[in-house]
Amino acid sequence: MTPSPRWNAGRVLLLIGRLALAVVFLLAAYGKLRPQNAIPWSLASLKITPASLGLSMTFFAMQVDSYQLLPPRAVSPFAHALPWMELALGILLLTGLALRYVSLASALLLALFYAVVIRSYALHLSINCGCFGPNETLDGWTLVRDGCLFALGVAVTIGAFMIRRRSRFVTAATPDPDRAA
Amino acid sequence: MKRNSLWTLAIFCGAALLLSGLGLSRSATAQDARSAEWGRLEAEKSLGNPNAPIKMIVYSDYECPVCGNLYEQTLRPLIDDYVASGKVYLVHRDFPLPGHLYSRQAARWVNAAARIGKFEAVERALFENQGAWSEFGTAGTKGNIEPFVQAALTPSEFKRVQRLMQGCDSNTHQEIKGCAVDAGIQHDIAEGELLPVRATPTILISAHGQQYPPTTGVISWPILRQFFDQLLSQK
Numbered sequence: 001m002t003p004s005p006r007w008n009a010g011r012v013l014l015l016i017g018r019l020a021l022a023v024v025f026l027l028a029a030y031g032k033l034r035p036q037n038a039i040p041w042s043l044a045s046l047k048i049t050p051a052s053l054g055l056s057m058t059f060f061a062m063q064v065d066s067y068q069l070l071p072p073r074a075v076s077p078f079a080h081a082l083p084w085m086e087l088a089l090g091i092l093l094l095t096g097l098a099l100r101y102v103s104l105a106s107a108l109l110l111a112l113f114y115a116v117v118i119r120s121y122a123l124h125l126s127i128n129c130g131c132f133g134p135n136e137t138l139d140g141w142t143l144v145r146d147g148c149l150f151a152l153g154v155a156v157t158i159g160a161f162m163i164r165r166r167s168r169f170v171t172a173a174t175p176d177p178d179r180a181a
Numbered sequence: 182m183k184r185n186s187l188w189t190l191a192i193f194c195g196a197a198l199l200l201s202g203l204g205l206s207r208s209a210t211a212q213d214a215r216s217a218e219w220g221r222l223e224a225e226k227s228l229g230n231p232n233a234p235i236k237m238i239v240y241s242d243y244e245c246p247v248c249g250n251l252y253e254q255t256l257r258p259l260i261d262d263y264v265a266s267g268k269v270y271l272v273h274r275d276f277p278l279p280g281h282l283y284s285r286q287a288a289r290w291v292n293a294a295a296r297i298g299k300f301e302a303v304e305r306a307l308f309e310n311q312g313a314w315s316e317f318g319t320a321g322t323k324g325n326i327e328p329f330v331q332a333a334l335t336p337s338e339f340k341r342v343q344r345l346m347q348g349c350d351s352n353t354h355q356e357i358k359g360c361a362v363d364a365g366i367q368h369d370i371a372e373g374e375l376l377p378v379r380a381t382p383t384i385l386i387s388a389h390g391q392q393y394p395p396t397t398g399v400i401s402w403p404i405l406r407q408f409f410d411q412l413l414s415q416k
Binding site: 036055058059063065066068072076125126127128134135137 | 380391396398404415
């Protein structure tokens with residue numbers, strides 16, 4: 001059984017969605033891990049040293065804290081873990097390894113971000129988003145953007161599960177050439 | 182005739198150069214005087230050692246509840262600890278939001294107190310009693326800032342502050358020409374708009390000649406202290 005053109009288009013769309021999501025996570029990780037006192041994308045911003053990493057993550061902890069959601073004890077571990085999690089998800093999405101689980105984890109993380117942004121917007125918190133680094137005010141645009149990213153995450157997850165199911169079906173329906181002979 | 186014309190031209194050019202030089206030096210002197218004046222005003226609303234390794238600028242509005250929270254939860258322990266020990270130089274800049282009815286007037290009182298060296302006492306009094314005089318408070322003394330300023334000062338200090346507040350008795354957010362302390366507030370607002378400050382409180386931290394991006398909102402003291410400790414550990 002040959003895969004239909006529609007199925008092929010689905011695979012292409014999944015690839016585009018997966019790569020887009022990977023870029024988003026990699027940009028988010030870069031924004032948090034780069035030296036915060038350097039101009040983004042400048043040479044200085046690429047000089048990531050252990051000392052600058054420590055400062056960047058503590059700076060990010062201040063932004064996490066401004067959401068007034070976590071107790072101070074939990075803020076620091078969360079702020080130190082999140083950028084690495086985003087980096088790992090970005091790399092895994094780029095490679096396409098364990099796509100179903102990775103896309104599911106991405107969608108869940110994006111759902112968490114979206115919920116937090118909605119809460120902060122509803123509470124009229126005038127804070128920085130901290131999503132892609134400093135200097136980014138949390139406003140209506142952030143709400144729209146995070147909503148779109150969450151939808152993309154869900155779409156990639158559904159696509160990953162559907163393609164896998166379809167692949168199994170196609171493999172099962174294709175007659176074994178050795179047996180046919 | 183030709184020689185005369187050349188002489189006239191030379192004298193004219195010389196005079197023009199002299200005048201423009203005088204004008205430039207006068208404007209440079211005026212600019213120097215102005216920046217010295219702003220430096221003095223900034224020092225009046227600052228706490229700690231100006232040569233401290235960390236400088237923290239806070240753009241604040243006395244009527245904003247979040248600024249009140251930041252002051253109570255974070256700035257007070259910071260003042261008592263890292264400012265007192267010379268690690269942090271804390272600079273206050275006024276950014277009264279037009280949506281807050283009494284914020285500009287509160288800033289005028291604090292600026293007048295700052296002129297006589299009583300910034301810290303009056304700032305503390307206004308933030309501690311924010312619920313009593315602010316439009317968001319529940320007390321029936323909304324907009325009545327003066328008693329809280331008076332309570333924070335001795336009678337002679339209060340008289341001096343009252344004198345500085347002559348011509349400032351208005352809740353308007355516009356600069357009042359006859360109000361001696363308004364120019365300082367206007368200068369802070371202009372500095373904030375350049376940053377740009379989009380909300381209050383906005384915090385700007387610099388250390389070892391490096392400036393970090395502004396952060397907005399409340400940062401709890403343990404988290405801010407962690408950042409400061411890391412900055413201090415770097416040479």
